[in-house]
Amino acid sequence: MEQPFQKDMSHTTWDKVYARQGLRADLMPEWFEALALKAGDRVLEVGAGPGYVSLALAERVGPQGVVYAIDRSADALAYLEKLQAARGISQIQRLVADAATLDGNFAATSALITMVLHHTDDPAAILRNLHRLLPTGARIVIGEFDPEGPCEIGPPRRVRLAPDKVRGWCEAAGFRVAEERHQSPEHYMIVAERAP
Numbered sequence: 748m749e750q751p752f753q754k755d756m757s758h759t760t761w762d763k764v765y766a767r768q769g770l771r772a773d774l775m776p777e778w779f780e781a782l783a784l785k786a787g788d789r790v791l792e793v794g795a796g797p798g799y800v801s802l803a804l805a806e807r808v809g810p811q812g813v814v815y816a817i818d819r820s821a822d823a824l825a826y827l828e829k830l831q832a833a834r835g836i837s838q839i840q841r842l843v844a845d846a847a848t849l850d851g852n853f854a855a856t857s858a859l860i861t862m863v864l865h866h867t868d869d870p871a872a873i874l875r876n877l878h879r880l881l882p883t884g885a886r887i888v889i890g891e892f893d894p895e896g897p898c899e900i901g902p903p904r905r906v907r908l909a910p911d912k913v914r915g916w917c918e919a920a921g922f923r924v925a926e927e928r929h930q931s932p933e934h935y936m937i938v939a940e941r942a943p
């Protein structure tokens with residue numbers, strides 16, 4: 748039986764999360780297009796989980812590119828490590844870290860933060876940190892579940908984040924919101940650019 752949603756993901760397993768990521772695969776092309784990802788790019792994936800999206804990003808940036816797969820869960824990234832080893836994918840660098848305090852010099856020109864912010868206690872802190880880590884002009888794409896959606900899949904309405912709230916956090920952190928788009932009745936995405 749399905750356990751009630753927990754922000755820290757303790758209600759589920761990484762196998763189940765990976766399977767759910769696969770069910771959302773149709774959303775990925777729009778995320779990647781909005782980031783204008785091409786071969787050789789370096790991209791941060793914040794809250795990569797067990798890595799379904801990271802593997803697709805790796806295919807997109809190719810062997811000359813780098814995907815920094817960041818997650819606070821070492822177990823999630825160990826799951827991804829096994830998949831990488833089985834498939835011979837070396838352009839994903841895994842980092843166990845809290846995205847709100849993550850530090851480093853990544854030379855990444857974009858970041859993807861999908862289905863993550865509603866799992867965190869301080870989404871605004873993640874956006875402030877991304878502003879610190881990314882160069883001016885870098886693009887970010889945030890994907891979330893719509894509180895106005897039917898809630899037939901995904902987290903319950905009470906934990907979902909309204910697009911206006913996410914836009915406000917982006918702007919307060921120093922990102923200029925370029926676009927907000929509904930991808931399905933349950934999902935929306937926000938595209939923003941790091942302002943100087």
Ligand SMILES: C[S@@+](CC[C@H](N)C(=O)[O-])C[C@H]1O[C@@H](n2cnc3c(N)ncnc32)[C@H](O)[C@@H]1O
Pocket residue numbers: 756764768793794795796797800817818819820823844845846847860861862863866867873
């Ligand atoms: C539902 S999964 C989403 C995975 C993937 N981004 C996707 O679109 O399918 C949420 C992930 O965010 C991670 N996460 C939540 N808060 C985080 C934080 N502050 N720093 C790093 N990872 C975080 C969780 O550990 C979990 O693996």
